[in-house]
Amino acid sequence: MRSLTIHFLRPPQEGKAYIETVVERVGRTLTTVTARLIQNGKLQALATAAHAVPRETGGFVHAKMPDVRPPEECEAREPATDRDTPSMRDRYEQRYAIGPIPFSEEERTKEARSGGWIRLKEPRPWDTAEIAAISDAWPPAIFASRDMPPTSAGVPTVDLTVHILAPEALANLAPDAFVLVDFSTRAVQGGYLEEDGEIWSADGRLLAQARQLGVVL
């Protein structure tokens, strides 16, 4: 998979869901698939995925990997028990490396930026589905900013796109490897915000980018 876009129509609930998939086109180099997530007979989310064959061309990465301490020197944080956090986060081991820890006593920054090392608690081989899940698993970057509107309580996603930029580097990751995620929000206007994410391997490969539009509650 190279690209996945999900538009959320309603907030999906934990529990059973029906996923209907349609192969829209199988091409020589590009295959496109759509999916619909249905719960209790109601459409919750629409997804479109582009699967594309790697090609041999030159390239460059001008993006810079954030200069952070290695995972073993970063603060591990268990999900807070006094807040109603999504239980999805229980699946991950997180080490904060960029920005203040949300809802801690640490001083918030002007910048809305948050990130660090993350991996599954129960290791399994890394794949594009896991990267897509990781792209929305970190607490919203806006919680790091003191410019955050005081009424903000959460950031439901309107749409999310994940681009897998280095599938071969992803395939070479050890199942228990941490990846470094770096999320930032540069614009909050009229009740909506954008959040950009980069996902890096420990050896400095830009594995994926993500962008979402979210609702400021």
Add this chain to the structure above:
Amino acid sequence: MRSLTIHFLRPPQEGKAYIETVVERVGRTLTTVTARLIQNGKLQALATAAHAVPRETGGFVHAKMPDVRPPEECEAREPATDRDTPSMRDRYEQRYAIGPIPFSEEERTKEARSGGWIRLKEPRPWDTAEIAAISDAWPPAIFASRDMPPTSAGVPTVDLTVHILAPEALANLAPDAFVLVDFSTRAVQGGYLEEDGEIWSADGRLLAQARQLGVVL
């Protein structure tokens, strides 16, 4: 419209096309619509659009508007007649302000960044559809970089997402106003590239963001 994602399955052709739309959900604050572009019985593109009601919350824009000369001081450029450029570009008046002019004698930069002022030659009121069109109307930013692979001939889009961030500022633009577009590519890997775009009003409002995944030919 707040968000539009288009996945391209094949390169659409100039000429007649059939567009099939489905209202997937009408909600109190969010309405989601999908569309299929069909030519000669073949599916060319899939689109998902989220329409959302503006909400009153605080906000900020940490993104910085590029510091460029006003449109009347920037170089106007008519589409080159000796290249097979898309005739879509004939619809626009473009004034280069960021990066070298593609396929000119100007020295390319390391950075893959290109932008400037753009408006319709035949003015009509600005709307979200026009911003979506503008988000893919500028020559690819990669043409500005000397790190561009020498084989690159074009950049067909795999998927494109446009987020409208300031619909009220957009509605206030004069029909003949220029907007400032700023496109950059930070990663080209394995035959694919990402391109990010920002669209600004002359008075410094961040109107929209765009991101696409493209194929390096």
